[in-house]
Amino acid sequence: MAAANSADARPSESETEKAIVEAAKHYPRANVAEDFQYGTAGFRMKDDLLDYIVFIVGIVATLRSRKVQGQTIGIMITASHNKYQDNGVKVVDTQGEMLEQSFEHVATQLANVHTPQDLGTTYASVLKKLNIPATTKKAHVIFARDTRPSGLRLVKALKAGLEAAGAEYIDYGVLTTPQLHYLVKATNTESGRNPFGEVSEEGYYKKLAKNFVAAMEDAKPIGSVTVDCANGVGAPKLKQLLKHLPPPEKSGLRIRIVNDQIEKPEALNEGCGADFVKTQQTTPAGFNGKAYDRWASFDGDADRIIYYFNEEGPVFRMLDGDRIATLTASFIGELLQKAGLAEKVKVSVIQTAYANGASTRYIEQGLKLKSEFTDTGVKHLHHAALRADIGVYFEANGHGTVLFSPHATKKIFLSEPQSPAQLEALNILRALTDLINQAVGDALSDLLLTEVILAHKGFTVKEWLATYTDMPSRLGKVNVLDRRSYTTVPGSAERKLASPQYMQEKIDEIVAKYKDGRSFVRASGTEDAVRIYGEAAESFDVDNMVEKVMETIMAYSAQGVAQR
Numbered sequence: 001m002a003a004a005n006s007a008d009a010r011p012s013e014s015e016t017e018k019a020i021v022e023a024a025k026h027y028p029r030a031n032v033a034e035d036f037q038y039g040t041a042g043f044r045m046k047d048d049l050l051d052y053i054v055f056i057v058g059i060v061a062t063l064r065s066r067k068v069q070g071q072t073i074g075i076m077i078t079a080s081h082n083k084y085q086d087n088g089v090k091v092v093d094t095q096g097e098m099l100e101q102s103f104e105h106v107a108t109q110l111a112n113v114h115t116p117q118d119l120g121t122t123y124a125s126v127l128k129k130l131n132i133p134a135t136t137k138k139a140h141v142i143f144a145r146d147t148r149p150s151g152l153r154l155v156k157a158l159k160a161g162l163e164a165a166g167a168e169y170i171d172y173g174v175l176t177t178p179q180l181h182y183l184v185k186a187t188n189t190e191s192g193r194n195p196f197g198e199v200s201e202e203g204y205y206k207k208l209a210k211n212f213v214a215a216m217e218d219a220k221p222i223g224s225v226t227v228d229c230a231n232g233v234g235a236p237k238l239k240q241l242l243k244h245l246p247p248p249e250k251s252g253l254r255i256r257i258v259n260d261q262i263e264k265p266e267a268l269n270e271g272c273g274a275d276f277v278k279t280q281q282t283t284p285a286g287f288n289g290k291a292y293d294r295w296a297s298f299d300g301d302a303d304r305i306i307y308y309f310n311e312e313g314p315v316f317r318m319l320d321g322d323r324i325a326t327l328t329a330s331f332i333g334e335l336l337q338k339a340g341l342a343e344k345v346k347v348s349v350i351q352t353a354y355a356n357g358a359s360t361r362y363i364e365q366g367l368k369l370k371s372e373f374t375d376t377g378v379k380h381l382h383h384a385a386l387r388a389d390i391g392v393y394f395e396a397n398g399h400g401t402v403l404f405s406p407h408a409t410k411k412i413f414l415s416e417p418q419s420p421a422q423l424e425a426l427n428i429l430r431a432l433t434d435l436i437n438q439a440v441g442d443a444l445s446d447l448l449l450t451e452v453i454l455a456h457k458g459f460t461v462k463e464w465l466a467t468y469t470d471m472p473s474r475l476g477k478v479n480v481l482d483r484r485s486y487t488t489v490p491g492s493a494e495r496k497l498a499s500p501q502y503m504q505e506k507i508d509e510i511v512a513k514y515k516d517g518r519s520f521v522r523a524s525g526t527e528d529a530v531r532i533y534g535e536a537a538e539s540f541d542v543d544n545m546v547e548k549v550m551e552t553i554m555a556y557s558a559q560g561v562a563q564r
């Protein structure tokens with residue numbers, strides 16, 4: 001249930017500053033030397049360090065809302081696939097997208113002041129720099145949290161920040177991250193020409209269910225799908241969604257749920273969930289599938305999904321974000337063809353350097369579609385997808401969605417069908433534009449989307465896997481203290497190092513020795529680590545190659561650390 005506060009008219013700037021200084025006294029910054037940085041996942045760390053951070057994020061969101069004339073800004077408290085002792089907080093911008101970059105800097109700046117007095121002066125200087133007129137409308141903020149036990153405590157700190165900064169807010173309780181994104185966009189478009197959907201959790205389910213039914217017309221799902229919910233928020237929310245879908249006897253789709261123990265906080269992401277399955281390349285706790293049974297895993301805040309199955313053996317087979325992207329792009333491409341729109345509306349697939357090389361070749365040579373690369377992190381993919389007619393983007397780890405441009409949407413909704421076949425293709429495309437959560441990658445929406453496509457194509461997991469053969473690949477990491485000394489060449493989509501000096505040459509020398517070898521190194525944006533990715537024609541080669549690159553990094557970074 002949503003609970004709103006009822007703040008009166010906004011006080012003066014100096015009163016607000018005073019209120020912030022007073023409130024900050026109850027939320028002292030954790031006494032740690034390191035700088036906090038608003039990164040790709042907002043702020044994320046051990047939950048006991050977060051009270052101050054969440055408090056200031058309340059202030060940042062308030063400032064952002066004032067900057068955009070009182071439109072609603074979202075705040076999500078979650079640490080996604082990380083351990084249950086961690087937590088995090090990120091800000092959702094007006095159309096459900098990631099926070100505007102200048103405000104990321106503001107968040108970082110405010111997170112690193114050490115006393116309430118400093119916070120007061122920094123707040124005042126930021127206010128001036130942001131050029132927010134004193135007469136701006138009241139700030140509006142909505143927020144939610146995942147199932148982590150620390151979430152409730154952090155909400156108190158958040159409310160203190162929001163109240164001190166003078167925002168009006170609504171607490172939506174426990175939600176998936178994409179549900180909060182949905183609500184932000186729905187709130188801000190409610191009175192416009194294109195409302196995104198009803199402004200409620202219920203409205204979210206209704207929208208998905210209605211469009212799932214429409215997209216499933218004339219299709220029959222094959223078998224059932226079992227969903228590992230990582231013992232997180234995805235479990236209760238998927239159960240809610242199921243109540244809105246037609247029963248299995250009617251739609252033919254049976255969804256089984258495992259790992260739904262949210263009452264056991266320590267079970268969250270433990271031996272299960274999308275991140276575990278993807279990084280360990282194995283089935284999750286609770287797996288009881290027979291050969292070729294279709295399984296999917298969500299992560300801890302249900303914004304990622306991956307599929308997988310076992311062949312006889314058993315041999316584990318992964319159907320990750322690259323697979324969902326290629327499946328989706330090929331389906332949309334076929335529908336456009338059938339609808340007579342293929343010449344007018346182009347599909348692009350946006351990937352990161354971590355996408356398997358075989359998927360890229362399949363997109364370009366098999367599907368004859370455009371592929372594009374961006375830096376890691378969904379905000380980069382999202383921005384690139386916005387430039388396409390229809391932009392399909394997925395990270396290999398299962399986070400992604402599809403964006404339909406206004407041009408594509410117009411063509412899909414306004415085209416006059418010339419035949420029953422064209423009408424059918426148009427109707428499916430129309431349903432897809434609303435079944436897909438275009439605000440952000442969403443495990444619930446992506447689950448239904450994938451099931452619709454598999455049903456239409458008549459694909460079992462076996463046929464889906466057979467569309468192309470993955471290159472053997474490996475992802476490793478080296479924990480380092482000097483990750484900032486690893487920078488990449490701008491425009492290389494992080495596939496080439498600019499520094500440390502000579503490191504790229506060394507990597508190139510190693511890679512040249514392996515057939516179809518490819519390897520790149522980049523600093524993680526979320527951990528004190530350097531990630532090493534590699535692929536090669538043979539799996540024994542790829543292991544050997546990545547080991548060698550990792551040794552090079554370890555030799556350099558040990559030196560780097562020792563020199564400090």
Ligand SMILES: CC(=O)N[C@H]1[C@@H](OP(=O)(O)O)O[C@H](CO)[C@@H](O)[C@@H]1O
Nearest residue numbers: 040041377378395397524525526527
């Ligand atoms: C190789 C990999 O999976 N990297 C992840 C990880 O980023 P790093 O910057 O690599 O730590 O976390 C990001 C946020 O969740 C996600 O967007 C990204 O895909």
Ligand SMILES: [Mg+2]
Nearest residue numbers: 080299301303
């Ligand atoms: Mg997540």
